[in-house]
Amino acid sequence: MTEPNSTPHTEKKHQRLARRLLFWFLLIALLPCGIMTAITARLANRALETSVQERLVQIASARSTQLESYAAERVRDGTTLSIAPTVVTAMSQLSSVGLSASNPTILEEEATAYAPYLRDVATSRGYESLLLIHVDGTVLYSSTDQLKPGAKLTSESLGTTELAKSFDRSRTLLQSEMCQFAPFGKSGKPTAFVTSPIFQKEKVVGVLALQLPIDRVWQILTDTTGLGATGEILTAERIDNTARITTPLRHRSDAAYELTIPLTVEKAVAARHASSGNRGYAVFPDYRQEEVAAAWCYLPSYRWGLVAKQDTSEAFALVRFQQLLIAGLLCGTVLLVVVVALFVARSISTPIQRAIILSRNVAAGDLRDDVSILSRDETAILLESLQTMTQDLRLLIGRVQTSSDALTNTSSTLQATGSNQQHVIKRLGDSTTQTVAAVEEISVTGKELTHTMVAVNEMAGKTGAMAIEGRENLSSMDATMRKLADSTESFGSRLAVINERATTINLAVTTIAKVADQTNLLSINAAIxxxxxxxxxxxxxxxxxxIRRLADQTAVASLEIEQVVKEMQLSVSSGVMEMDAFTKSVETGAQEIGGVSRQLAEIIASVKGISERFEQVAEGMQAQSQGAEQIRIAMAHLAESVSESESALDSFQNATTDVQQAANDLHGEITHFKL
Incomplete structure (x- = not known):
């Protein structure tokens, strides 16, 4: 019956040993390797990500520097041309003509002498047109037909343009500047203007405006060198809560001044920060919902935010390749280590399995098996020791079988005798114990009730005393409240008297004001x-x-006194009303205090009656508790005697039982051995 059950148990132990060996082998071999691989991969990934970030930041900074330099050159051109003698002379001449003639044809004829020079200057420096504008906003000269001489920048059609705003700033701030690029004219092509004030004898006589095309700016922004096949440079201007794209994009060539992105969405994070004047770097989904890595900065001369971005699929391609390579190497290493670990585990577990089979058979009582030894290592020594132990057990079991039979018969007789005596003593001890417990519980309960009744009686007495003291305090408070009401009424009457006196003062002040007016008239007559x-x-x-000055001062003083008296009358009237309300509140409080005093008198009477009854109950509980204590002491002595007898019989019975059990166990263990 033992042999069929021992085999599955042995297989289970063998599998557990192999698994443990495999687990620890993998842990010791792969854990350091895995940690080093993870650290190396993390450092490499961080280095690659940092290089991508630095590259994008450098590209954004380079484009920003290039665009700002371009804008600064244009502003310097405007400043240089605004002080050129020909430009100053033309502005002065055209201004004098424009003030006297309102016909645009006269302005064009007057500008004929200066037009070739002005057109050559604008064309040679890459400007679309050159404008001379009077300080009142009238266009005096234009090198192209976009604006005719005589046009007003303050008109409704031109007043909201960036040209009008830039003209106003240059005229007001007396400095050169470049306005934002914005659609202008009939073509609607984005255009910016460089405006510079023209001075003559340290006075602004007009403003020079140079129309700057956006083509060079777009040429700089569409240069995607260093951004791979998916990168692009994006610029946007902030309009309320939206960002308007201001340059053609690599993935959408018609986006300039057509594509707008709400600044509240996630894809506008770079445009939001860049157009707000911040610098930064982040990874986020762009307007195509493609995840990109982007760096941004601000272009103050253009009022644009600039974003240099590249798809993460391209920017971090090397990172992903490195991750796949590391994962492949790790999987191969794990597979190789598992194969080696299984081979080592089997070489150790197979001899141990044979030793386990032998030990299980011995444990089951079968001492007839022998084991064959095939190796020369430590497992062979273990098998030889098990074989020697089995042979020694065969001899020992044979001698023990004879002695166990005689011991079993003797212990059975002693156990039967002790068992009968133990049942008798146990019944007596149980009855005594129950009686002692019941009496002790009655005694404890009586004492607790006695203490409780005494404590309750004391609390009732304290409650009565506190109620009496509270009633006395309430009586004193009632008298105080009534005195307070009387004082309030007296104060109200005094405030009324003050109000009457203030009225009398007001009448006197009126009389003084009239006298001051009469005195003023008399002083005027005297002066005449x-x-x-x-x-x-x-x-x-x-x-x-x-006298007239004193009369005026008297009139002013009388007016101030009259104003002060009126304010005092208002304050006194308000104080009288508040004192009346306070008097009513005090009377109401006095009535409520009287009600509380009457309720406390009723409570005091009830507490005195309860206190007398508690004293009677406490005396009865005290007598009952003393009787229960005497019964408990007598029963406790009886219980101790029974317990001592029971302990002696228990010791004897335990010794007999131990002998009987040892004999039975020995006999049972010996009988199932097969010799």
């Missing part, structure tokens, strides 16, 4: 008479002026 008297009335004239 003094004027009539000539030099004889000069002294009297001074006195009349002083």
């Amino acid at each position: 008479e003094a004027e009539k008297a000539g030099e004889y009335g000069l002294g009297f004239l001074v006195i009349a002026r002083e």
